[in-house]
Amino acid sequence: MAADKSISSKQLSRLPIYLKLLYSLKDKGVEKTSAPQIAKALQQNEEQVRKDLQVVSSHIGKPKTGRVVVDLIDDIETFLGYHDATSTVIVGVGHLGGAFMNYSGFSEFGLNILAGFDVDENLVGGKINNKEIFHVDSLEEYIVNHQVHLAILVTPTDVAQNIANRLVKSGIKAIWNFVPIQLRVPEDVIVENVNLASSLAVLSHKLKLNLEKEEKL
Amino acid sequence: MAADKSISSKQLSRLPIYLKLLYSLKDKGVEKTSAPQIAKALQQNEEQVRKDLQVVSSHIGKPKTGRVVVDLIDDIETFLGYHDATSTVIVGVGHLGGAFMNYSGFSEFGLNILAGFDVDENLVGGKINNKEIFHVDSLEEYIVNHQVHLAILVTPTDVAQNIANRLVKSGIKAIWNFVPIQLRVPEDVIVENVNLASSLAVLSHKLKLNLEKEEKL
Numbered sequence: 001m002a003a004d005k006s007i008s009s010k011q012l013s014r015l016p017i018y019l020k021l022l023y024s025l026k027d028k029g030v031e032k033t034s035a036p037q038i039a040k041a042l043q044q045n046e047e048q049v050r051k052d053l054q055v056v057s058s059h060i061g062k063p064k065t066g067r068v069v070v071d072l073i074d075d076i077e078t079f080l081g082y083h084d085a086t087s088t089v090i091v092g093v094g095h096l097g098g099a100f101m102n103y104s105g106f107s108e109f110g111l112n113i114l115a116g117f118d119v120d121e122n123l124v125g126g127k128i129n130n131k132e133i134f135h136v137d138s139l140e141e142y143i144v145n146h147q148v149h150l151a152i153l154v155t156p157t158d159v160a161q162n163i164a165n166r167l168v169k170s171g172i173k174a175i176w177n178f179v180p181i182q183l184r185v186p187e188d189v190i191v192e193n194v195n196l197a198s199s200l201a202v203l204s205h206k207l208k209l210n211l212e213k214e215e216k217l
Numbered sequence: 218m219a220a221d222k223s224i225s226s227k228q229l230s231r232l233p234i235y236l237k238l239l240y241s242l243k244d245k246g247v248e249k250t251s252a253p254q255i256a257k258a259l260q261q262n263e264e265q266v267r268k269d270l271q272v273v274s275s276h277i278g279k280p281k282t283g284r285v286v287v288d289l290i291d292d293i294e295t296f297l298g299y300h301d302a303t304s305t306v307i308v309g310v311g312h313l314g315g316a317f318m319n320y321s322g323f324s325e326f327g328l329n330i331l332a333g334f335d336v337d338e339n340l341v342g343g344k345i346n347n348k349e350i351f352h353v354d355s356l357e358e359y360i361v362n363h364q365v366h367l368a369i370l371v372t373p374t375d376v377a378q379n380i381a382n383r384l385v386k387s388g389i390k391a392i393w394n395f396v397p398i399q400l401r402v403p404e405d406v407i408v409e410n411v412n413l414a415s416s417l418a419v420l421s422h423k424l425k426l427n428l429e430k431e432e433k434l
Contacts, residue, residue, distance in 0.1 A: 099316030198230035
């Protein structure tokens, strides 16, 4: 049961991490755990863990007895909406979009990928992982008919804003954006950006500097 | 030519975004551009764009004439190491790892995926996208022999730290970590985390709140 709905993005982003740990505890047959134990296992601040869990769970546990692992799992899963799957479509079935359609792991996170959309006639009409690929012309109709509110955007950069506009007009309220541009959307539409190229750029550059430093030693 | 090596992670993460825009300008036959033009196209702060570009490029351009697009592309690509491909291995050829092996797009970012590693006997000995999958037992030997410094970690959570330890012992200096745990590594090893589950959790939760709000209206 959710005790409170005021949760920060940082807190939210930590919940899947707790969940992963709790799954592994459950698999190992551990029945109870506590904020200090979780904090220690994840090398995080104990007070932070306690506060995070208090937001999502009323299973506070008595001091010294701890929380029941399966209850905690259920609370976090419910809070994150993993139990009621969110329908979604993927726009752009290129390299990464195709990989995502093939990736069954998203269903664990409560995502139900209904279909893919593309302009490539070699893809349209086909299926990946048993999900149909439609022409992007039918995007609006599909979203309205299937009452989809979330879309995964993996198009080429130059069409991304245009597609985002069409998504929003059709009723999309949240975009998981993998295209490296800053989308302009109305205030009530949420955009969460994942920029793999940026993440890799940071890593590669630091690696290069470190290797150069080592060579000099 | 890199004018200066002191660049922040935030600046680094913006470079691939400029690059994408510059590619599309080049495709459209645009020969020159300027910091103000780039800032406007990306809806970013002009001064920020100027500063970012000054770090990576000596092609400052005279006032009113602007910078040559292809030179700027070359400077950023060079700075990000896109020209000298970084060899990498993928550890964990499950859903996402397999998708990554299939994803040719990483090569654009200067990543050269050499091979995958897994424990699943159904995968070991096979190939994805013409890249071999080896048993994780041969991980150390492969990394040493091929002088690999960067690894992409996509294993199950419970083995991730152990694999990270083995990677570091074999000479890996940078880990692109898609496993939702905080890896413990020596100071000279760089870890860049991408947590898709956390990103999605933030998005899904905000969407849920917004939809509930709408229902009440």
